[in-house]
Amino acid sequence: MNSKLKNILKISVFSGFVIIAVILTGHIRSASAESVSGDENLSLSLVNEYRSNAGLPRLEWSDKLAQAAQDKAEDMKSDKYFEHQAPDGRVAWDFIIEEGYDYSKAGENLAIDFKNVHDATDAWELSPSHLRNIASPDYTEFGFAQTSANIEGRPTIVFVQLFAKPQSIYDRALENMTK
Numbered sequence: 001m002n003s004k005l006k007n008i009l010k011i012s013v014f015s016g017f018v019i020i021a022v023i024l025t026g027h028i029r030s031a032s033a034e035s036v037s038g039d040e041n042l043s044l045s046l047v048n049e050y051r052s053n054a055g056l057p058r059l060e061w062s063d064k065l066a067q068a069a070q071d072k073a074e075d076m077k078s079d080k081y082f083e084h085q086a087p088d089g090r091v092a093w094d095f096i097i098e099e100g101y102d103y104s105k106a107g108e109n110l111a112i113d114f115k116n117v118h119d120a121t122d123a124w125e126l127s128p129s130h131l132r133n134i135a136s137p138d139y140t141e142f143g144f145a146q147t148s149a150n151i152e153g154r155p156t157i158v159f160v161q162l163f164a165k166p167q168s169i170y171d172r173a174l175e176n177m178t179k
Contacts, residue, residue, distance in 0.1 A: 039117045040066060043144040043161065046121040047134055054135055059163070065143025068095040069160040072108075076158050077149035082112050092162060102167045107133035109161040112151065117144075120159045139163040 040061075048058045072095045075086055085091050092108035109130045111120035124130035133139070143162040148155065 039146060040144050042117050043121065043159075044142055046118065047142060047161070050125060050134055056135060056137055057140070059139060059142040062101070062141040062143050062164070064099040064101040065096065065141055065162040065164055066145060067143070068092070068099045068101065069143045069145035069162045070147075071095045071098065072162075073145045073147040073149075073158050073160045076151070077147050080149070080151055082110065082151050082158065084108060084110065096162065096164065101164065103164040104167040105136075105138045106162065106164040107136065107139065108163075109133050109159075111159040113156050114159065115157070117146065117159065124161070133161070133163050136163065138165055140165045 044059065044061055051058060072092060075090070075095070076082055079087055081087055093103075093106055096103060096106055109124050111123060114120040114123065124134060141164050143164075144160065146157055146159045149158050150156070151158065
């Protein structure tokens with residue numbers, strides 16, 4: 001075998017490994033496998049299963065949205081509330097922005113008093129306002145968190161889903177033109 005053919009084969013084999021690596025890790029775009037828990041994967045899978053059955057594109061995992069969801073869950077836990085607006089006035093968008101996520105659209109689903117992610121997701125899918133977030137074609141990325149908490153004097157689990165679409169260069173240009 002001549003050296004030119006050997007080099008082509010080496011490049012092809014290397015390219016094949018790169019493609020396989022991209023395929024295997026592509027569904028968790030900005031997260032390493034170690035940073036995504038089983039419940040986070042399950043929440044994303046359940047949302048994407050619904051979206052797929054509805055003919056919608058899959059959402060990608062976002063570490064920044066997941067951290068914003070975790071911050072929101074921990075805030076509800078520490079201040080002992082269950083609302084979209086915190087006692088200090090902060091809302092989901094504030095938590096998202098604090099993580100450095102520049103979005104053009106965003107949505108939040110909250111759940112409490114469910115035993116697991118599957119039950120919370122079933123309830124969200126039965127609620128028209130929560131289902132709008134799950135089924136919105138406007139969103140491309142997703143983050144999820146849950147935490148055990150003591151809310152209103154009872155132990156419970158709080159679930160937070162965040163949906164968003166990153167702001168594009170085009171969105172920013174339009175925004176600057178209208179200022």
